[in-house]
Amino acid sequence: MPRSLAYLIVLALLATGAGLAFASLDMNWNWAVVWEYRAAFWQGWWMTVGLSLAALVASSLIGVVAAVMMRSRFALAQAAARVYVELVRGTPLLVQLLIGWYVIAAALRAGTDQRYLVGVLVLSLFSGAYMTEIFRSGLDAIPKTQLDSARAIGLTPWQSLRLVVLPQAVRIVLPSVAGQLVSLVKDSSLLSVISIAEFTFAARNVNSATYSTLESYLPLAAGYLALTLPLSALSRWLERRFRYEAA
Amino acid sequence: MKLVVHGLVQRFDDPRGGRATTVLDGLELVTGDIQALVLVGPSGGGKSTLLRILAGLDVPVAGSVAFDGVPLPRDEAALRGYRRTVGTVFQAYNLFPHLSAMQNLLLPLVHVHGLSASEARDRVREPLERFGLAAHAHKRPAELSGGQKQRIAILRALVVRPRRLFLDEPTSALDPEMTGEVLEMIGELKAAGTQFVLVTHEMGFARGVADEIAFIADGTVAAHAATGEFLDRTPDPRIRAFLDRTLHA
Numbered sequence: 229m230p231r232s233l234a235y236l237i238v239l240a241l242l243a244t245g246a247g248l249a250f251a252s253l254d255m256n257w258n259w260a261v262v263w264e265y266r267a268a269f270w271q272g273w274w275m276t277v278g279l280s281l282a283a284l285v286a287s288s289l290i291g292v293v294a295a296v297m298m299r300s301r302f303a304l305a306q307a308a309a310r311v312y313v314e315l316v317r318g319t320p321l322l323v324q325l326l327i328g329w330y331v332i333a334a335a336l337r338a339g340t341d342q343r344y345l346v347g348v349l350v351l352s353l354f355s356g357a358y359m360t361e362i363f364r365s366g367l368d369a370i371p372k373t374q375l376d377s378a379r380a381i382g383l384t385p386w387q388s389l390r391l392v393v394l395p396q397a398v399r400i401v402l403p404s405v406a407g408q409l410v411s412l413v414k415d416s417s418l419l420s421v422i423s424i425a426e427f428t429f430a431a432r433n434v435n436s437a438t439y440s441t442l443e444s445y446l447p448l449a450a451g452y453l454a455l456t457l458p459l460s461a462l463s464r465w466l467e468r469r470f471r472y473e474a475a
Numbered sequence: 476m477k478l479v480v481h482g483l484v485q486r487f488d489d490p491r492g493g494r495a496t497t498v499l500d501g502l503e504l505v506t507g508d509i510q511a512l513v514l515v516g517p518s519g520g521g522k523s524t525l526l527r528i529l530a531g532l533d534v535p536v537a538g539s540v541a542f543d544g545v546p547l548p549r550d551e552a553a554l555r556g557y558r559r560t561v562g563t564v565f566q567a568y569n570l571f572p573h574l575s576a577m578q579n580l581l582l583p584l585v586h587v588h589g590l591s592a593s594e595a596r597d598r599v600r601e602p603l604e605r606f607g608l609a610a611h612a613h614k615r616p617a618e619l620s621g622g623q624k625q626r627i628a629i630l631r632a633l634v635v636r637p638r639r640l641f642l643d644e645p646t647s648a649l650d651p652e653m654t655g656e657v658l659e660m661i662g663e664l665k666a667a668g669t670q671f672v673l674v675t676h677e678m679g680f681a682r683g684v685a686d687e688i689a690f691i692a693d694g695t696v697a698a699h700a701a702t703g704e705f706l707d708r709t710p711d712p713r714i715r716a717f718l719d720r721t722l723h724a
Contacts, residue, residue, distance in 0.1 A: 373565065373567055373569045374569065374571065376532065376565065376569060377565065377569035377570075377571070379532060379555075379558065380530065380532060380558060380562075380563040380565075380569075380632075381558070381559075381582070381583040381587060381631070381632075381635070382555055382556075382558045382559035382583065382587040383583075383586065383587060384555065387586055387587075391582065391586060392571055395573050396571075396572065396573050399573065
């Protein structure tokens with residue numbers, strides 16, 4: 229069976245099931261009133277795109293730095309990175325956001341207009357902990373014999389990192405990083421709890437203004453899919469593009 | 476080359492904090508002015524450890540090594556300078572898997588020896604042809620056979636025009652046919668005048684290329700002589716047993 233046909237069948241079955249479920253609800257759809265709020269959705273969606281991009285860059289940087297710290301000879305650096313990763317991965321993002329904004333930012337006398345900065349920062353630290361483990365496993369996957377070989381031909385430590393270790397580690401971690409980005413986009417929805425006007429915040433506002441719950445939240449799902457599906461496709465493409473057997 | 480090794484000691488710490496293992500135990504070795512030295516001996520006897528020190532990859536705990544009267548340095552920066560003047564070939568090839576065979580050859584030329592990309596390509600073209608590897612130059616290591624990988628690895632060590640090569644069991648990961656390819660290549664290097672130190676289990680091959688053979692066991696040189704003398708007249712029964720096993724295997 230051709231793959232496109234298989235996808236069509238699966239999607240058709242899904243649509244039928246969803247259609248039957250919604251039909252049984254006897255819904256009174258009210259798309260017109262929600263349509264009035266399209267500008268709010270649009271703005272929120274772009275805010276989510278912006279926040280995700282900022283957190284994407286920041287969390288990658290945090291991940292690289294913490295992964296290198298974890299492999300460092302200095303016990304203090306190792307311990308700091310390990311505690312960071314375990315604390316962040318072991319607690320809900322919701323709690324981190326609330327503490328970040330209502331405790332830490334408040335103690336630092338942050339103004340209300342700085343909530344976006346704080347939001348991106350907390351989200352980056354959250355996602356950065358997962359990035360750290362991804363990068364660490366990538367670095368660990370490079371056999372010690374590669375470093376031997378790099379030293380044998382006379383490369384400096386910096387050259388062997390740049391020419392030998394990183395190019396191989398990046399290929400190994402790319403699919404996982406792309407997967408982590410998908411999570412990051414969805415996790416950004418929690419920023420709404422500290423009143424950041426992103427996509428989910430917009431949908432909640434529309435819902436409370438119109439009492440049209442599904443009409444508010446179904447576009448939300450579609451909007452996130454519009455971001456995450458291309459990322460998944462990118463991840464699969466990268467996986468194929470950079471696949472080679474270890475030799 | 477004339478190699479003088481004096482009082483060489485190497486120990487490795489137990490990662491779990493136990494007692495350190497002594498791998499080289501006051502090893503002494505003085506060769507004549509020769510072209511090819513072959514190190515043989517039982518596994519775990521210390522011959523690969525010795526080769527890594529000779530190649531400037533590890534620093535011994537104590538003792539000294541000198542080639543042609545020039546002692547090996549002990550600090551990492553000076554050792555890196557030394558490693559740039561020699562070539563090392565490992566048992567497991569250690570090619571860079573993310574680069575093609577050609578890029579593996581170009582990397583040290585461009586990034587360590589300062590050649591331009593086109594100068595480097597000019598330099599590797601002829602050796603690739605000579606060893607029948609030109610058709611495989613665009614392939615990644617994963618697409619090459621073991622013998623091809625090892626021959627590329629030898630070329631990578633060779634194209635920087637090293638003073639000498641260090642080869643650590645270059646054929647022990649290969650099946651007999653590929654072993655033949657690689658040994659033939661080393662034989663050609665010997666005929667071309669290349670100096671090398673070779674660790675091997677191929678005693679028949681050692682007979683053909685070695686000027687001197689040293690038998691390393693328990694961290695010391697148990698026997699050392701010119702090749703013919705070593706193979707025919709070694710009295711040590713342990714070495715005789717080793718030779719009988721490996722020569723007729």
